[in-house]
Amino acid sequence: MTDAKQQQPIPGLDVLTRVAAVESDPTGLDTFARYRWQAKQVVRQWLTCLREQDRPLFLACEHVEDLTLIYADKVRFIQLKTRDKGSWSVAAMNDRGLDALARSYVAARKKRVHELCTFELWFEGATAGKADTEDFVRDPRSAGDEVRKKLVAHKIPRGWVDDFLQRLVIEPDQPTQAHIDAKAMWELHALWPSLSHPEVKVLYERLLTAAEAAQTAREEQPPSIQAILSAALPHLGSDLPEPHEPAGQAIAPIRDQILSRGMLLRMTPPQPGASQQQLLARISAGTSVSLMELKMTAAGASRPLIAKMQEMRADMEVERQLMLASRDSAEDDLEKLARRILRMAEATAADVELAAVTNPAAAGRPAEAIANALLSQPAHLAHCDRQNIFDRDEFFVFGYLGHLSDTCRFGWRAS
Template sequence: MNEHEDVLERLRAVGPGDQSGRDTFGRYRYQVRLAVHFWLQTLIPDGPKVVLLEHQEDLTLVYNGHARMCQAKSRDLGRSAWSLSVVSRPGGGLDSLGRAFQQTQQVPGTFELLLEGRAVSKQPTQAFFANPAQCPAETNAAVAKSLGVPPADVEPFLQRLRVRSGQPSRTSIDDKNLMLLMHLIPSCTLPIARTTYVRLLAIAEAEQEGTSSTTSEQLLELVNFDQAPHQMGLASARLLSELPGEVVLPQAWGELMARPSMSDLERKLRLAGASYNTIQKAIELRAVGDLRLRTVRAGPQSDMEYADTVVDAALWLAEAIATPYKSDAMVGDKVFAELLKAHGSLGSADPDDRFGDVTELVGVVCQVSDECRFPWRMP
C-alpha cells in the first residue's frame, strides 16, 4: 500500500457522517499530536528548527543554540488538576526529566514538563510550577527525595526545569492543529487539511516508533547546526514537502499560538478558513449583537418572544446564505461578507426595527454561532 492509499484508508476509518475526524486523529498518542503541533511551528522564524521524538525525552525541540527536552503528560477527563505531589511520584514526569538531565546536562537548554490541562492553585504547587529554582528548602528536599538524589544535587536540575501546565487537551489539540495548518495554507480546503493532518500524524508516529535515541554528543552537535539535516527528525524542509499548497505565514501567528483557548465562534470561523480580520470583526459584532439581544430580552415577555423570533429568522437566512459556499475553502470570509451586504434579507427578520442596522443582526448571527447553532460551513 502506497502512502496515498494509506491516507485514504485512515480517512475511511472515520466512517460516514463524522465531521471532525476526531476518531481517526484519536488513535495517535498525545505525544504524537503535540509533536505535529510543534512541527508546524518550525516554519516560524523563532520556532524550533527540528522536533525529535523519543530522543532522551518524549519530545526534544531543537533551536539554534539550545534545546527543550520535554516530557508530555496527559490526564483522563475528570481527574483532579496537576499538583507537585502528582508530578513527583514515580512516572509523574519529574523522574524522567531528572534522568534526561543526568544524560544530557552538557546540552544548553531546558528540561520541561508539558501538562495537559490545569494545575492546582494551592501551595507549594503554584510556587514550584511558576519557578522551580526558587522553591523553598523543604520543597527542594521533597523533590530531591522523590528523585533519589541529595538536595544539593537537585539544584542544578531545578535551575533548568520548566513546568508548563495548560497544554492543549486531547479533545482540542486536533482542532488547534487543523486551524494552524489552514492558516499556513489559505487555499487549503478543510477536507484536504484533514487528509494532510493525518499524513503528518502518520509521519510523526513513524518517527516516534522507528528511530533510535540520539546521544548527548549528537544532540549537542545538532543544537550547534545552523540548519537541521533534512533526514533527521521533523524539520521545516520535510514539512514543506508534505504540505499541499503555498505557505503564507499569518501576521497574527504569535497571538494565535499564545492563546490557550478560543470561543466557539472563533473556532468555527478558523475551521471555515476565515481571515484574521474577518474573525476580529465577527468577535466585535458578536459583542454588539449579544448586548442588543440582552437589552431587548430585558423587557416584558412579548419582547423576549420577539427577540427569539428575530434570532430564528436571522439564523435561517444565514444558513440560506451559507449553503452555496459550503465547498469553498474560504467559506468563512465569503459568508461573513455576504451577511454584511444582506440589508434587505436580514432587515426582514426585524420588522419592528428593534436591532438598529444590519451589523447588529450580523452580530446576532455571530452570537448564535458562539452558542453552537451556526457552523458557517453548512454540512
C-alpha cells in the first residue's frame, strides 16, 4: 500500500491544499481540534457509502448541521455531541443538540423537504438513567410538556412539534473520545482484513485528513443546506454530480464540504467481498459493534461463530457478575484465569499461523481455526479454571475469552 502523499489528487476534494491552509493558521487549528471527534464519526459514516443497498450518495460536513447524509430518497441531519463529564439528561439534550436539530427541521419544513428527513442526535456517553430520559431516547414522541415547551422556544411552531418528534432519532453511547480511534481502526480492519496494522493506520489517517478538510472547507457559512438540497434532490444520480449537471450547480456552494462514494473508492483498497454489509449497516445506524465482534470479523470469523461466541459470552457474564458479588477473591481469581486462557489461546493462534503456510483457508480465516481448535479440546479449556470460578465449564471459559477479546487482550490471530 503506498504512502498517503503518493496518492493522486482527488477531483472535487483538494484535501492537501486545504489542510495546509488550516495548519498555517492558528485560529484554524483551534477549529480543527474542536471538530476532531466529529471528524472521526464522519469517517465511520463515510464508510457506509460502500454498502450495497440503502447507502448514502454523499455526505456533507457542515459547522451547524455537523453531518448530513444524502440518499437518493431521504436526508439524515445528524448532530454529533461530546460530553466531558456526567451523563445525558433530557435537559442536557435540549440545551446541546436539539436546538440545532430544531433549526434544521424548521429550515427543511420551509423548503418542503422535511417529509424526506430524519433529525438525529448522537452523543458520546450514557444517558442519565432516569425514566423520563430513557423513555424519551427510546421514543421521542413520548416527550413531556417541558420538552415540548423547549422545542417551541427553539422556534418550532407549536403545531409542528409532533411532526418533529416523529422524525427525531436519538443514539446514545457513541464511542468515547478516548476509544473512537481504536473503534474506527478495528472497523477498517474488519472491512479490509488483509491489511496490516500499519497499513490500516495509514488508511485511517488518509480518510481522517479528508474528513477534517471537508469540515474546515469554508470560513463563512454557505446558504441554507436545506435550500441547496431542495434544489438538488430531484436531479441526484448515483454519486456526487458533476459541476455541469443540474444537481451539480445546485450543490456548488457546499461542494468542498462533500465526501462521496467515488472519493472513498479512490482512497481505499478494493473490498474483499460483500461479507461486511451487516457491519456497514450497523455503523450507518449508529448502533454499537463490540470490539470482540470487530476483531473476530477482521480475523475471518463467520456470522454463526460470532453468534455462538456472543451467546456463550452472555451466559458467562451472568456467572461472572454473580461471582464478583459473592466472592472476595473474585478479581484476583479472574485475572489468574485470564492469564491461563490467554496463554492457551495465544499458543493456539501461533499454531494456526504456522499451519497457514500449507493451509490457505486457515490463513484467511484464523478466528475460525482458533475457535475450532480450542473447542475441540474441552478438557484443556476446563483445566484453565483451576479456581472453579465457572465450575470448570469449558463453554463459560470460552465465553470468558470473548470477554478478554472485548477488553483488547486477544485479537483472534497471532500477535
